[in-house]
Amino acid sequence: MAKKNTDIKKSKGLFAEAMVRLRRNKGAMIGLGIFLVIVLIALLSPVFFDYETDVIKQDYSQVKLAPCSDHVFGTDEFGRDILARVCWGSRASLAIAAIVTVIALTIGAVLGSLAGYYGGKVDMVIMRIMDIFMAIPGMLLAICIVAALGPGTEKLCIALTISSIPSFSRIVRGAVLTVRNSEYVRAATAIGSKDMHIIFSHVLPNGLAPIIVQTTLRFATIILSIAGLSFIGLGIQAPQPEWGSMLANARSFIRDYSYMCAFPGLAIMITILSLNLLGDGLRDALDPRLK
Amino acid sequence: MSEKNLKVDIKDLSVEFRTDYGIVKALNDMDVELEEGETLGLVGETGAGKTTTALSMLRLIPNPPGVITGGSVTINGKDILTLPEKDMLDIRGNVVALIFQDPMTSLDPVITVEEQIAEVVELHEEGGHQHARDRAREMLELVGIPCERGKEYPHQFSGGMKQRVVIAIALACTPEILIADEPTTALDVTIQAQVLEMMRDLRNKYNTSMLMITHDLGIVAEICDKVSVVYAGHVIEHGTLEDVFDHTRHPYTEGLFNSLPNLENRSEKLKPIKGLMPDPSNLPPGCAFCPRCNYALPICETEKPPRYYRNDEHYVECHLYNEQNVKEGKVIERADYNE
Numbered sequence: 275m276a277k278k279n280t281d282i283k284k285s286k287g288l289f290a291e292a293m294v295r296l297r298r299n300k301g302a303m304i305g306l307g308i309f310l311v312i313v314l315i316a317l318l319s320p321v322f323f324d325y326e327t328d329v330i331k332q333d334y335s336q337v338k339l340a341p342c343s344d345h346v347f348g349t350d351e352f353g354r355d356i357l358a359r360v361c362w363g364s365r366a367s368l369a370i371a372a373i374v375t376v377i378a379l380t381i382g383a384v385l386g387s388l389a390g391y392y393g394g395k396v397d398m399v400i401m402r403i404m405d406i407f408m409a410i411p412g413m414l415l416a417i418c419i420v421a422a423l424g425p426g427t428e429k430l431c432i433a434l435t436i437s438s439i440p441s442f443s444r445i446v447r448g449a450v451l452t453v454r455n456s457e458y459v460r461a462a463t464a465i466g467s468k469d470m471h472i473i474f475s476h477v478l479p480n481g482l483a484p485i486i487v488q489t490t491l492r493f494a495t496i497i498l499s500i501a502g503l504s505f506i507g508l509g510i511q512a513p514q515p516e517w518g519s520m521l522a523n524a525r526s527f528i529r530d531y532s533y534m535c536a537f538p539g540l541a542i543m544i545t546i547l548s549l550n551l552l553g554d555g556l557r558d559a560l561d562p563r564l565k
Numbered sequence: 566m567s568e569k570n571l572k573v574d575i576k577d578l579s580v581e582f583r584t585d586y587g588i589v590k591a592l593n594d595m596d597v598e599l600e601e602g603e604t605l606g607l608v609g610e611t612g613a614g615k616t617t618t619a620l621s622m623l624r625l626i627p628n629p630p631g632v633i634t635g636g637s638v639t640i641n642g643k644d645i646l647t648l649p650e651k652d653m654l655d656i657r658g659n660v661v662a663l664i665f666q667d668p669m670t671s672l673d674p675v676i677t678v679e680e681q682i683a684e685v686v687e688l689h690e691e692g693g694h695q696h697a698r699d700r701a702r703e704m705l706e707l708v709g710i711p712c713e714r715g716k717e718y719p720h721q722f723s724g725g726m727k728q729r730v731v732i733a734i735a736l737a738c739t740p741e742i743l744i745a746d747e748p749t750t751a752l753d754v755t756i757q758a759q760v761l762e763m764m765r766d767l768r769n770k771y772n773t774s775m776l777m778i779t780h781d782l783g784i785v786a787e788i789c790d791k792v793s794v795v796y797a798g799h800v801i802e803h804g805t806l807e808d809v810f811d812h813t814r815h816p817y818t819e820g821l822f823n824s825l826p827n828l829e830n831r832s833e834k835l836k837p838i839k840g841l842m843p844d845p846s847n848l849p850p851g852c853a854f855c856p857r858c859n860y861a862l863p864i865c866e867t868e869k870p871p872r873y874y875r876n877d878e879h880y881v882e883c884h885l886y887n888e889q890n891v892k893e894g895k896v897i898e899r900a901d902y903n904e
Contacts, residue, residue, distance in 0.1 A: 289675075457670035464623055464665075465658030465685040465734065475684075479675045 292483075295559040302555020308548035316364040323358035330354065330513040338531050347537045350520075351527060356534065359515035360541050366516050367545070370427065371496040374434045379489055381435075382442025387473050389443065390450030401447065404440040412437040416499055420508040430509050434496055445488040449481025456480075483560035487553055494549035501542050517542050571639070572742050572774040573599035573622060578636035580617055580626060580798075587846040591617045592798040593853075594636065597776070599742065604768065604775040606785035606806075608821070609795035612842055615778045616666075617798070619744045622776075623657050624648075640742065659689040662740035666747040668727035672719040679705070679715030682734050689738045704733040708763060725756035729763070736767055743768070744776045749784065761787055782821060786810065791878070794818050797843055797853035804879030814881035814891060817854045852884065860885055 296302050323329055333353035341348045347356035389400040407415065419433035453459060454477060462472045478485075501518030503509035510516040512523075517538040524534035575597040582589040592614045599605050607615050620626045621638055624645055638645050640661060645653065665671040673681060682701035687694060702712035708729040719727055728748065735743060745764065749757040765788055768775050777789055785792055785806070792809040794802040794817065802815040813819050820838035827833045840857040849855055855865040862884055870882045873891040881891060 457665055457667060458673040460625070461663075461665055461671040461731075461734075462673070462684075463625060463657070464663045466654045466656070466688050467684070468654065475676070476673050480673065482675075 289482075289560075292556075292559045296555055299555040299558060301551045302559070305548040305551025305553075305555060308544060309552060312364055312545055312548065313368065315361050316368045319358075319361035319365060323355070323361060325362065328355055328358040329362050329515055338527070338534075340531075341533055348531070348533045350524065350534055356520075356537050359520060360517070360537050363515040363517045363520060363538065363541065364545070366427075366510050366514065367497050367500050370431055370434070370500055371493050374431055374438060374496050375489060375493050377431075378435045378438035378442050378492075379485075382439045382444075383446045383478070383485070385439070386443035386446025386448075387450045387478060390447040391454055391469070391473055391477060397447075400443070404443050407436070407440040408444070412441075412495075413499060413502060416503060417506070417508060420503060425508050425511055427510060430500065430503060433503075434499055437499075438492060438496060441492065442485075442488065445484055446478075446481070449484050450477050453477045453480045483557075486560065487557040490549055490553035490556055494546045494553070497545055497549075498542070570601045571598055572601050572641060573597060573776070574637075574639040575618065575621070576637050576639075578618070578621060578638060579634045580614075580621060581632050581634050582630045583632060584630050589846045590798060590848060591631070591845060592621070593848070594799055595795075596800050596803075597793065599774050599776055601741075601774055602772045603791065604777055604789045606789035606792040607776060607778045607795055608780060608782065608785055608792060610780060610842055612845065613795045614798035614845075615795055616746055618795075619663060619746050619776065619778055622661055622742070622744060623663060624653050625657075655689070658685050658735075658740070659738045660740055661742045661744065662735035662738070664731055664735045664743065664745040664748045667751045668724060668731045669751060671731055672727055674719055677716055677718055678710075678722065678730050679712075681719075682715075682730070682737050685734055685737050700737060701733075704737050705730070707736075707767070708733045725752055725760065728752055728756075728760055732760070732764065732767070736771070736773075739771050739773075741774060742776070743773045744778065746778045747780070748777075749781070750779075757784075764788070782825065794821070797845060797848060799853065799882075801854065801883070802879075802881045804875070808875065808879035812875065812879065814875065814879075814886065815854075815883050816858050816860050816885070820857075852882075 331354070333349075336345070336349050336353040338351055339345050339349040339353075345355050345357065347360060349355055350359070385400050385404070389397040410418075415437040416433040419436060420429055423429040423432065450473075459472060459476055462476050467476075500509055500516070501521070504516045504518030505522045507519070507522070509518060512519060520538040521535060521542075524531070524538070528535050575595060578592050578595040578597075579590070580592040580595075582591055595614065595618055597605070597607070597618060607618065609615050617626060617631075621633065622640065622645075624638075626633065633646060640656065645656065648656075672678070676684075679698060679701045682704050683694065683697035686697035686700045690696070690700070702715055705712045705715050710726060710729055710733075714722075719730070722730065728751070732748070748764065749760055752760060761784060764775075767773070775788075777784065779785060789806055791805050792803065793800045794809065794815065796817050802809060802813075802818050804812075809818060810822075813822060817838070820836075823836040824838060826835060838857055843849055843853055843856065849866065850869075851867045852858070852861075852865045852870050855861045858865065865884050868884070870884045872880050872882050873886045873888060874880045875891050
């Protein structure tokens with residue numbers, strides 16, 4: 275929260291202190307490290323692998339090769355290099371998850387803070403609508419939406435956003451409720467601040483801790499959902515590489531060519547694990563009382 | 566009496582809190598008059614309606630459950646109960662400023678102290694962010710905090726310093742009316758004296774009218790010009806400091822003084838007022854103090870006492886008096902050391 279503290283000596287805010295605690299948490303730092311490596315791979319994979327020649331070009335002379343020096347992760351049933359596809363696969367997952375998280379968080383934050391701050395009828399209407407969405411399992415809701423809209427990357431985004439909004443708005447509402455009645459919020463009304471100003475500069479920053487944690491964990495869930503939807507053919511479409519659809523294709527060869535399944539599966543597992551480690555660490559760092 | 570220059574004029578204000586457990590009558594025909602440059606002490610027990618009075622002056626009584634059922638609140642000649650919300654935003658913090666009771670919780674923990682003072686300036690004054698920050702640093706120096714510390718967060722400040730910051734926020738827009746809601750209750754005694762002295766200096770400097778809400782008669786004696794004694798949401802005795810302290814008329818005010826330890830005779834027992842404040846959701850039909858009063862008459866149980874004036878300012882509402890003996894006193898017994 276430190277604002278332009280350039281001219282006079284810097285002092286540590288609550289979040290700077292939380293970062294110190296986070297740095298001491300080994301698990302969280304490992305999680306953060308792995309996640310940054312994955313992000314780096316996603317950003318740099320076009321440098322190492324050309325999409326047309328390495329990722330989607332089929333080569334029937336090199337079908338189902340076990341991991342070797344030329345193809346470190348082996349090749350799939352169409353002779354495509356699995357390493358290239360796993361690396362490229364991270365791009366789709368991370369990009370979609372990031373977009374969905376940002377949009378869902380924004381909408382959820384607005385709805386949640388309106389509900390939490392104003393309470394009463396506003397709260398009732400917003401949260402009951404959210405309850406309706408939450409009554410349907412997230413994955414099922416996403417499947418229904420994709421089935422209704424048809425497969426495709428944008429439609430996948432829409433489906434995941436809609437199924438993520440309720441949990442974000444719920445967590446934001448909870449955070450707002452804990453802060454809303456504090457003395458400094460009343461003090462802000464007593465100096466003549468407008469409601470919107472109070473929500474965005476006093477209420478939300480103070481309730482940020484659980485929201486950050488939820489965002490990290492939700493990011494992992496969304497990656498998992500993308501893989502899940504692609505696995506059943508409703509997500510990213512062939513030939514674009516995606517971990518879930520790679521798993522689905524490799525599934526039929528699992529007995530003889532297990533490496534075809536193992537690498538995309540490992541990629542999913544490591545990504546989710548790193549995010550969960552980071553999320554847990556953030557929670558401990560941001561709210562030391564919970565421990 | 567007509568040429569008073571009234572900054573605040575609250576007349577017959579009644580406020581109810583309508584809860585699931587019944588209607589709580591927080592204020593019952595409350596009267597407050599505050600003149601320009603004057604300091605009025607509002608004295609009373611916990612739950613007497615002091616804070617509700619303060620909040621009503623900013624129109625910040627939480628609604629629901631709070632409802633203003635009658636009376637008027639006039640600030641600078643304007644009836645604020647009918648003003649649109651937009652005009653209220655201009656009054657809050659700019660014309661009327663409130664110092665909260667607990668400095669530990671009334672500062673936002675994630676914003677630097679300087680920014681919090683600048684916030685109120687930015688809301689009410691032209692000149693943008695830079696002007697607001699300059700003003701914030703000025704205010705910090707004014708309340709005795711080096712302005713470099715403005716870059717720090719509230720948790721890095723001690724309680725007394727936080728209260729200074731809260732006072733700086735309240736005074737940053739040089740309000741005409743300052744409401745101090747038990748400003749020293751959360752502080753220890755040595756800091757209390759410092760903060761009080763600072764408030765007095767600042768009040769004199771800006772010629773601010775001040776409403777001092779407290780239950781500490783020592784603070785009243787220290788800083789106030791006039792005193793209103795509040796019981797169950799109603800003023801039962803009002804007058805200048807001298808009137809109320811030296812010519813106490815109401816048995817409740819007498820009880821408040823008698824509850825103070827006597828410094829000259831330390832072996833003397835305290836004489837607390839027996840009983841508790843009446844349940845505000847179930848007030849007695851007559852005088853609200855009657856069940857605890859040592860002098861209660863049969864009429865006290867059934868009829869509300871009228872107001873008797875001892876002089877132009879000093880009045881008391883009690884059945885023990887009539888137009889004659891209210892001037893003479895000697896109806897109730899004050900502990901001897903005071904007179």
